[in-house]
Amino acid sequence: MPRRLASLAAVLCGLTLAPSAFAAKPKIAFRLEYAPPTPAEGCPDAEELALLLAGEFGYLVVRTDVSPVVRIEVHRVGRGFEAELWAPEPVEGAEPWHGRTDPQGTCRELAYDVAALVEARLGARAWGNEAPPPHLAAPPTIEVQSPELHPFTFRPPESLALLMPRPTAMVTDAASPGEQSSVQVTAAIGPAITPYGLPSLAVGGSGLMSFRWKPFALAVDVRGVVTPVRGIGPRDIPARTSLWTASILPCARTRFVDLCASVAVGRAAFHFEAPDPILMSDGFTVGFGGRVAGNWQFHPTYSLVMYGDAVADVRSVVFTTVDPTTGATVRDWRAPVVRLGLGVMFAATLSE
Template identity: 60%
Template sequence: MRRLLPLAAALSTLALASSAVAAPKHKIAFRLDYHAPDASTGCPDAEELALMMAGEFGYLVVRNDVSAVLRVDVRRVGRDFEAELSAPDPSGNGREWHYRTDKQGTCRELAYDVASVVRIAFGPRAWGSETPPPVLAAPPEIEVGRPEIRPLPVRMPQFLATLAPGSQAPTAGTTSEGTPFQVTAALGPVVSPLGLPSVAVGGQGMVEVRWPRFALAADMRGVATPASGIGPRDVPARTSFWSGTILPCARASIVDICGAAAIGRMTFHLEQPGSLSLSDGLLVGFGARLAARWSFAERYSLLFFGEGIADVRSVVFETVNPDTDQTREEWRAPPVRLSLGALFSIALSE
């Protein structure tokens, strides 16, 4: 069942590519010599890896009727996986091309990287000319036409007419899902050293959808200041802050670089009710997050991040003197809120 999603996505990609008007004029092909640890490690088999590459190129690039060979040797490095690749050089100089991938926490993520690397290294931009080198060029496709059927003077029965060339019923439409994705959920602690009246601690939960090159996440966070005291006069009050954030991310090896759009509300809890004059705690802000992911098992990983959010407007905390009815600004939120955190992440699907 774990293979159904990537197989279906790759097959639908192939179906779209075969029907596209702007199909590639020149193609390459090679045999696949694939070595990987046993299936219990989560590594895809050779057929599934070939379909991943077909999804990258838009056509079947792995064939058995060619002489060029792409060798992929996957091995464990501690708890991670890496691969050694070799094939005829795409520039056609007669030498051998070699490449070692970055380490990945799961063998399936490594397979996605292998397919992307092969597409970049052997795509049209790597040839240096309009046609691929002869050693990589795919054999010409021979189209076998159907025998011509001459019209008969009598009318063909309806049930036979459906079998005539060009009259087949349309096939079901294919979906344009693109590459397979992974859904993860995460929980963990968070610290806000800047943005509230004092250091705040709390927790957050996050749901994320991850593709090979990008990701989209949404998180909900709640923090509070353990210490009482706001502003230079240490007004006896504590602060809590709840927020939700949308994070579109670009993936680069083990690092995610994300934009952030956040909305939240800051609440002040006074020990002496009635002395608060102004506390408009609604915040909207935009910023960025930098996160590093360490995959220590096939489905489990740790995520460490730092985040900065610039708020569109500042929160102001004012009090009123009950004797004179005069207001006083006790604290104004800084323009940027900083947060640091760690999350324990589990893959819900692949």
């Protein structure tokens, strides 16, 4: 990398400080036909690749007014990239050379290898003498000089201006995914049901905020459900039950499934149409359990999360009333030990 950046700096210094010296140096030129993969996935464009080639050759070797052609096609190979090249031989009349590079982990690192390979095949070391091959020689540069001396300010082409501030980005892209430790923040919301654990089926919704690293994640989930049908216990007391819970979920991540432990606290409430002689309603719950969540990433930013969880309550909800006919205390309903939940959430990545 330092050698390539130094050679690119030499090109820029030569263009600005010594144009006449550049004109005296024997040079070749060729047209560039470049086909990156679709999608490009971090690959440089044709202008950037031309500048990388200039860094290897020591001058701007890619032109549009010459006949020789160098064609480069980049292909996906597993999780990496490789390039297929066609280039003219230094010997005039010989069949064009065709070859492939070794696979690289990132497309930008592959571009450096491609530039070095083209220079090795067509650079001055391949000519065998001081003059370039006639069929590859660059056309002469015509310079028009003013008879008067004026201050000269070089304004680089737009492609050079865009490339010059990017060395830091190139180094970052070349880092392997394992070296990146940034956290991914995701928010999700969607419907939820509690099929077991309340007097009857409860429906509602949940919201989740998660902080995701490559091997694990930490999430906070808030859920609220209510039983749409009235009726509690064998006496079918006309009341609805609602439950609000908050959970902390440490998770182990796989490609498609998250396996999570759960620590949950909640509060159950009972809603009557008219006052009723409630003796005691202990609605506070604490529980531990687990969750299995499947992730479908249908867009780089958005995904669909489908989950199921089970929570074993340490403190069960107890619903006790007084029988109006006998005056006796009646335990109408006690929550089962385990409460089950199901849900679907639409998730969006907020930052990476």
